[in-house]
Amino acid sequence: MLLLGGLVASHFVASRLAVPVEKLALDSEENRAQRKRAEAALASTSEQLKRSTRYSADASHQLKSPVTLLRAGLEGLLAREDFKREIYEELSALLHQTHRLSGVIDDLLLLSRMDAGHLELESQPVNLTADLYIAGEKRYTSLIVQNLLENARRYNRPGGLIRVTAHRERGEVVLAIGNTGYSIPRDAQEHVFERFHHSSTGSDVSSHGLGLNLARNLARLHGGNLRLVGSEKDWTEFEARFRITAQTPDGANQTI
Missing domain, CATH: 3.30.565.10 (Histidine kinase-like ATPase, C-terminal domain)
Structure with a gap:
């Protein structure tokens, strides 16, 4: 009788424990799935940031040469003496804007290097x-x-x-x-x-x-x-x- 009671009790305990164990297994699988999704999202975001950094650097490099040529051309025109005063004023304003644009390009290049971790200091x-x-x-x-x-x-x-x-x-x-x-x-x-x-x-x-x-x-x-x-x-x-x-x-x- 005692043996039968023990078997019944063991079966009861085992059946009660089976549900939490199964739930833990399901939770563990769900956690692994969530972790994989999070890792995939992080990898995707990291790659997007890298592409954005490369694009910013590439675009800045591509802009630098034509802006330099434009500035040189404007400086050459300003050196002439056969233009009316208002023409010189317009050329001066354009030259000022090319200097501003050059500054923006230089800043973007520097920021791109920092974003990519490529800027090393000689302290x-x-x-x-x-x-x-x-x-x-x-x-x-x-x-x-x-x-x-x-x-x-x-x-x-x-x-x-x-x-x-x-x-x-x-x-x-x-x-x-x-x-x-x-x-x-x-x-x-x-x-x-x-x-x-x-x-x-x-x-x-x-x-x-x-x-x-x-x-x-x-x-x-x-x-x-x-x-x-x-x-x-x-x-x-x-x-x-x-x-x-x-x-x-x-x-x-x-x-x-």
């Missing part, structure tokens, strides 16, 4: 100010500062102010560049570093929307960062951080 001590040295490559740290100054100039008001300060802070050099002018709306501030973003500041300033994105990517590549400190009323300020480094021997410093 050396760079003299940011009189006694502050940062670790980086001069041409790229200079580009960061140049883009921030150009942004401050472009969005300033007539007769406005640009303030540049730099100081040490916990092993970093903090560079702050602020300017008077139209403030950036609060709902647009989180987007200022996005590529091709144009802030609705109330001004009619024209820009290609790559400068701040490029500057922040370069700052991060140098082990630092770039952020918007604030923008309200008549003042907008950005802050770039760089890794501090020791001064090099005399004659070996690179000054921005």
Whole structure:
């Protein structure tokens, strides 16, 4: 009787356990299927990003040569002396636009190299100010500062102010560049570093929307960062951080 009761109990327990075990098996198969779908989606997205990066780089390279030829042709025409004044003005305006287009192409090429992980830095001590040295490559740290100054100039008001300060802070050099002018709306501030973003500041300033994105990517590549400190009323300020480094021997410093 006891043996029969034990067999019945064992059968009951086994039947109760069979359902969870089967459910676990189904869940495991579903998890594997979901993981495979996620991996396939990730691989597809990665390949699309690679194609996009290659396309951006290829398109920029293809545009560079004709723009260079166009600029040279316009410069040749401006060197002539048999045009009316209004013709020179038109040619000068066109030449200015070719310089802007060349800048966009150069920025896109640089961003494409960073996106693909092909931009390598030759880090050396760079003299940011009189006694502050940062670790980086001069041409790229200079580009960061140049883009921030150009942004401050472009969005300033007539007769406005640009303030540049730099100081040490916990092993970093903090560079702050602020300017008077139209403030950036609060709902647009989180987007200022996005590529091709144009802030609705109330001004009619024209820009290609790559400068701040490029500057922040370069700052991060140098082990630092770039952020918007604030923008309200008549003042907008950005802050770039760089890794501090020791001064090099005399004659070996690179000054921005």
